Amino acid sequence: xxxxFNFTFVPWFRSxxxxxxxxxxxxxxxxxxxEAIAAGxxxxxxxxxxxxxxxxxKIVLVHGFRPQVNEQLxxxxxxxxxxxxxxxxxEVALDSAQEAAGQLRYEIEAAFSQGLPNTxxxxxxxxxxxxxxxxxxxxxxxxxxxxxHSGLVRKVDxxxxxxxxxxxxxxxxxxxxxxxxxxxxxxxxxxVATSVAIAMQADKLIFLTxxxxxxxxxxxxxxxxxxxxxxxxxxxxxxxLATLPNGERPTxxxxxxxxxxxxxxxxVERSHILPFAVDGSLLLEIYVHDGIGTMVIDEKLEExxxxxxxxxxxxxxxxxxxxNDGTLVKRSRTEIERDAANxxxxxxxxxxxxxxxxxxxxxxxTAEMAALTVSPQSQGQGDGEKILKRIxxxxxxxxxxSIFVLTxxxxxxFIKRGFVQVDPDWLPEGRKRKYNWDRKSQVLVxxxx
Numbered sequence: 162x163x164x165x166f167n168f169t170f171v172p173w174f175r176s177x178x179x180x181x182x183x184x185x186x187x188x189x190x191x192x193x194x195x196e197a198i199a200a201g202x203x204x205x206x207x208x209x210x211x212x213x214x215x216x217x218x219k220i221v222l223v224h225g226f227r228p229q230v231n232e233q234l235x236x237x238x239x240x241x242x243x244x245x246x247x248x249x250x251x252e253v254a255l256d257s258a259q260e261a262a263g264q265l266r267y268e269i270e271a272a273f274s275q276g277l278p279n280t281x282x283x284x285x286x287x288x289x290x291x292x293x294x295x296x297x298x299x300x301x302x303x304x305x306x307x308x309x310h311s312g313l314v315r316k317v318d319x320x321x322x323x324x325x326x327x328x329x330x331x332x333x334x335x336x337x338x339x340x341x342x343x344x345x346x347x348x349x350x351x352x353v354a355t356s357v358a359i360a361m362q363a364d365k366l367i368f369l370t371x372x373x374x375x376x377x378x379x380x381x382x383x384x385x386x387x388x389x390x391x392x393x394x395x396x397x398x399x400x401x402l403a404t405l406p407n408g409e410r411p412t413x414x415x416x417x418x419x420x421x422x423x424x425x426x427x428x429v430e431r432s433h434i435l436p437f438a439v440d441g442s443l444l445l446e447i448y449v450h451d452g453i454g455t456m457v458i459d460e461k462l463e464e465x466x467x468x469x470x471x472x473x474x475x476x477x478x479x480x481x482x483x484x485n486d487g488t489l490v491k492r493s494r495t496e497i498e499r500d501a502a503n504x505x506x507x508x509x510x511x512x513x514x515x516x517x518x519x520x521x522x523x524x525x526x527t528a529e530m531a532a533l534t535v536s537p538q539s540q541g542q543g544d545g546e547k548i549l550k551r552i553x554x555x556x557x558x559x560x561x562x563s564i565f566v567l568t569x570x571x572x573x574x575f576i577k578r579g580f581v582q583v584d585p586d587w588l589p590e591g592r593k594r595k596y597n598w599d600r601k602s603q604v605l606v607x608x609x610x
Contacts, residue, residue: 185217192354197437207272225350233257288330297338312346317360374455468504475513
């Protein structure tokens with residue numbers, strides 16, 4: 162095993178570990194578009210879902226079958242009919258949907274049974290359990306259109322689904338529901354996934370779709386200046402949705418967004434729109450800081466706040482690599498616990514990505530900003546500036562006139578942000594006595610307006 166592999170793997174695995182811990186025991190509802198299966202993506206998606214489940218996540222998988230039903234209809238010489246974004250399910254379409262659902266269930270169960278050597282599923286045992294967990298009602302006649310055997314979710318048997326998940330199995334749902342009298346209704350994958358996520362109060366609703374997510378400028382083409390908006394607050398998502406035409410096709414911006422908004426408003430913490438075309442998109446979204454698709458959330462995941470004693474472990478984990486390479490002066494756990502209230506942090510999804518501490522010297526009307534650290538995962542995204550502004554605000558609130566830093570490697574970063582270099586003799590007497598002349602740290606000061 163090469164030293165290069167060791168050098169890259171170890172920090173990568175350490176960066177992923179907090180997410181593994183955070184998601185253990187959580188419930189994810191995954192809506193898999195039938196187009197993903199038609200495109201041959203099922204095998205890798207099944208492997209990724211098995212891997213996620215092996216790390217303690219409870220999974221409900223809802224598959225779609227739009228292209229598979231259309232293929233069955235075409236073979237029978239019958240045209241597919243849609244209205245209001247839903248299929249009009251006559252007798253022929255209902256038969257085609259039942260045939261497609263049976264075939265897809267077989268393919269999905271087979272995919273989760275392949276514990277192949279040299280794959281992420283090697284040695285795994287994934288139990289997949291399906292059942293009549295959905296009670297449905299007919300859509301009926303809408304704007305003069307009779308939807309016949311198309312239906313809507315009436316009730317989700319959350320108790321039964323919960324027992325299956327607690328048993329350690331994955332729940333597989335087809336977009337079908339049954340009335341109390343035994344009548345079958347064709348549902349949409351999107352509505353089933355959303356209804357189950359709401360009823361279960363799932364931690365995540367994830368759609369694996371044909372689209373890569375929602376771009377910052379949704380009505381403009383892909384470009385470097387128009388990337389995917391990876392985090393969309395619920396209020397912004399609702400505002401965007403109000404400006405969009407009704408989402409009737411899967412490629413319409415509003416098609417999946419409307420379900421994400423509905424889920425978040427009803428208590429689901431986070432809803433995601435991911436591209437199935439990108440291999441590993443589930444893993445990239447769940448276990449990487451910025452993700453790959455669009456996530457709708459009821460509030461901003463990133464929180465800038467003052468630290469508490471509960472954050473000491475996260476602060477230590479963040480600053481330790483920089484202490485080891487000499488960028489920061491080493492601090493003991495006892496010291497950080499004692500001074501926890503001096504720290505400001507940026508926390509994202511339960512993980513601390515930036516911190517700094519403020520040590521006042523009131524007699525000199527100044528304060529030291531120490532241990533300014535930004536995780537390599539989020540460097541270049543403005544977290545350093547956010548922490549600096551927070552420290553400046555705290556210093557001003559304390560009636561101080563300046564802040565200073567001691568640094569050996571990041572002098573230019575501070576100079577660009579209004580600091581000027583001074584002689585170490587400038588330091589307050591209390592700090593001057595602790596100055597390490599062997600380290601030869603540069604002293605930089607910023608006056609506060």
